[in-house]
Amino acid sequence: MDTSPDARRPLDPATVVVVAGRPDRSPDAPLSAPVVPASTFHAGGERAYGRYSNPTWEAFEEALGVLEGGRAVAFSSGMGAVSAVLDTLPLGAVVVAPLHAYNETLVTLRQRHERGALVVRPIDTTNVDAVVGALDGAALLWLESPSNPMIEVVDIAACAAAARAVGATVVVDSTFATPLLQNPLSLGADAVVHSVTKYLAGHSDLLMGAVVVRPDSPWEEKVRGRRETGGAIPGPFDAYLALRGMRTLHLRMRQAQASAAVLAARLAGHSAIERVRYPGLAGSPGHDVAIRQMRGHGAMLAVDVRGGAGAAEAFAGGCRLWVHATSLGGVESTLERRRRWPAEPVTVPENLVRLSVGIEDVEDLWADLARSLDALGR
Numbered sequence: 001m002d003t004s005p006d007a008r009r010p011l012d013p014a015t016v017v018v019v020a021g022r023p024d025r026s027p028d029a030p031l032s033a034p035v036v037p038a039s040t041f042h043a044g045g046e047r048a049y050g051r052y053s054n055p056t057w058e059a060f061e062e063a064l065g066v067l068e069g070g071r072a073v074a075f076s077s078g079m080g081a082v083s084a085v086l087d088t089l090p091l092g093a094v095v096v097a098p099l100h101a102y103n104e105t106l107v108t109l110r111q112r113h114e115r116g117a118l119v120v121r122p123i124d125t126t127n128v129d130a131v132v133g134a135l136d137g138a139a140l141l142w143l144e145s146p147s148n149p150m151i152e153v154v155d156i157a158a159c160a161a162a163a164r165a166v167g168a169t170v171v172v173d174s175t176f177a178t179p180l181l182q183n184p185l186s187l188g189a190d191a192v193v194h195s196v197t198k199y200l201a202g203h204s205d206l207l208m209g210a211v212v213v214r215p216d217s218p219w220e221e222k223v224r225g226r227r228e229t230g231g232a233i234p235g236p237f238d239a240y241l242a243l244r245g246m247r248t249l250h251l252r253m254r255q256a257q258a259s260a261a262v263l264a265a266r267l268a269g270h271s272a273i274e275r276v277r278y279p280g281l282a283g284s285p286g287h288d289v290a291i292r293q294m295r296g297h298g299a300m301l302a303v304d305v306r307g308g309a310g311a312a313e314a315f316a317g318g319c320r321l322w323v324h325a326t327s328l329g330g331v332e333s334t335l336e337r338r339r340r341w342p343a344e345p346v347t348v349p350e351n352l353v354r355l356s357v358g359i360e361d362v363e364d365l366w367a368d369l370a371r372s373l374d375a376l377g378r
């Protein structure tokens with residue numbers, strides 16, 4: 001349904017995130033898509049079975065698709081989405097992939113490489129020349145920007161152009177940016193992957209994922225087919241909650257991002273911190289590329305804590321307001337030392353603590369960080 005007050009002016013994403021994926025505005029229709037718990041449907045229609053489609057997922061998919069400028073396919077988790085994309089590749093396909101990305105993405109790539117399903121070429125994707133040099137014969141270029149947990153920014157447009165030149169398709173994991181800050185399809189990517197678990201759902205109470213492809217992409221059918229046979233479907237209640245959470249994405253991201261900028265600057269001035277990784281800091285790597293391809297710098301940052309792994313662990317564990325936990329993108333601020341996970345690449349510093357800034361009062365957040373950091377010196 002067209003909700004645009006002025007046909008010449010497209011709706012702002014802040015509005016789209018509120019209005020997209022709603023039932024038609026007919027008398028007595030509900031404002032929100034209802035939860036439809038159904039394993040099967042009466043015969044004779046298109047839905048047929050609960051692993052093929054569900055009206056609640058479809059409302060979520062419509063909203064995310066409009067926001068990204070493509071067609072969304074929802075999954076039971078971000079990894080379900082990642083796996084579905086990789087499963088569409090032919091046996092032995094060459095994949096150029098980042099050195100630093102979400103650790104389970106790297107694990108599944110490595111496992112596929114080891115069993116001969118794919119040939120994976122790990123590369124520093126922040127270096128466009130290195131990407132260009134690795135693309136020969138590649139079927140797929142996998143990017144993640146900003147990256148987990150190093151908060152590196154990849155020049156998506158430059159990498160996508162290079163991939164296109166050799167006939168490789170490009171996937172961008174855009175979880176940290178969300179569709180409000182970055183639209184990889186408009187930068188030349190063929191598909192976008194989201195861990196919906198994080199900012200989109202936003203309340204640390206469900207897992208979901210999504211793949212978004214260009215409209216009319218033949219990939220949509222392949223990815224849907226993988227969901228059908230792989231079975232990584234979201235539950236209708238989770239899809240409902242994810243869409244409900246997404247309605248406030250603009251407000252949550254605005255607050256979290258503003259606080260992240262304040263905290264990054266203050267952390268950079270603290271004697272217990274060796275380095276702050278945040279593209280919003282002028283002079284940081286990725287700052288200029290982020291200005292070009294993103295609307296803002298996001299709310300994820302990382303710090304290298306002086307004193308090694310022990311100090312980093314003590315910093316994370318010493319917080320009272322910040323939640324010491326994995327995952328990110330919720331209304332509550334969380335932090336953790338990423339190398340506590342054996343799957344994390346060894347090139348991620350032992351003393352790196354990743355911070356996901358939530359929507360609490362920024363002075364409360366700073367007071368907690370400062371107290372825990374000050375305690376390290378004692």
Ligand SMILES: *Cc1c(COP(=O)(O)O)cnc(C)c1O
Nearest residue numbers: 077078079102148175195197208
């Ligand atoms: C969490 C995460 C994933 C995996 O998503 P799940 O919903 O946990 O399966 C993929 N990519 C990034 C960047 C993530 O942060």
